[in-house]
Amino acid sequence: MRVLVTGFLGRMGSTSAKMVVDHEGFELVALVNTDLDQHVDAVTAWSKEAPVFASIEEAIEQVDIDVAIDFTVPAAAFANTKYYIDHNIHPVIGTTGFTDEEIDQLTQLSAAKKLGGLIAPNFAIGSVLMQIFSAKAAKYLPDVEITEIHHNQKLDAPSGTAEKTAKLIYEARGEHVSGHPDEKETMPGARGADFHGIRIHSLRLPGYNSHQIVQFGGVGEALTIRQDSFDRSSYMPGVALAVEKVANLQGLVYGLEHLLDD
């Protein structure tokens, strides 16, 4: 697999590029990041591993690429993914912040070409299991609230993972209001974001990495499902699995669970 990594100077991009270099059967063929001038030392070091480009357009024009791993910023996520698909490169996208409409559009585009692709808001296996278990629990315990904690450099809120978890819970249990039907916030935002009655609370603190707690309340009992990513290495088995399997898909899927065996 000839792999491009976009956002290679970032936290996830640099970890992914190292994984590609170390992984048997993967070849790191191109690296892309904006603002290369700001990071001269890192660019010089990475240039020994693969050619470095300031845009995906330049990379795709000059290098033969099978798969693009993208960890950039929400503002670039849609345009980048569309560009990979338009150029018949299998997208493996970890960047968060897609709207439902954007995912639909990219799904249709890739299906028309039968080009396999993946957008996964979280590549950690434990996180995918947390999402699946939460959807299952919500059928029996419909009162649920999500708290996600991230490092304070994160640009989007709520996290892509919290949004995906809420969607899976909603699909499983339907609409349901938690809390008192007449409750009022005396301070705006006190009850968090509201996705079909599922409250999402986003914490941004130094010292943390990525953590999510899904709390269910029942009659005289509570259930808590929690996942912690202490280190960005937690995402790499999932990213490697995606690079290995993405070409076998017939279109774009949303969520790593689509690549896991039942």
Ligand SMILES: NC(=O)C1=CN([C@@H]2O[C@H](COP(=O)(O)OP(=O)(O)OC[C@H]3O[C@@H](n4cnc5c(N)ncnc54)[C@H](OP(=O)(O)O)[C@@H]3O)[C@@H](O)[C@H]2O)C=CC1
């Ligand atoms: N799916 C998953 O499992 C995970 C997803 N994420 C998501 O991945 C994304 C990146 O996170 P993280 O690595 O922490 O962020 P960073 O800010 O550390 O890295 C982003 C990198 O992308 C670069 N960049 C920005 N825009 C472009 C562009 N248009 N083309 C190429 N490069 C660009 C940035 O450069 P510069 O600094 O110069 O702007 C930076 O080097 C976020 O959306 C985050 O939510 C994070 C962890 C796990």
Ligand SMILES: O=C(O)C1=N[C@H](C(=O)O)C[C@H](O)C1
């Ligand atoms: O920005 C991060 O760090 C993370 N972002 C993803 C998200 O928005 O869910 C995945 C993980 O939570 C880490």
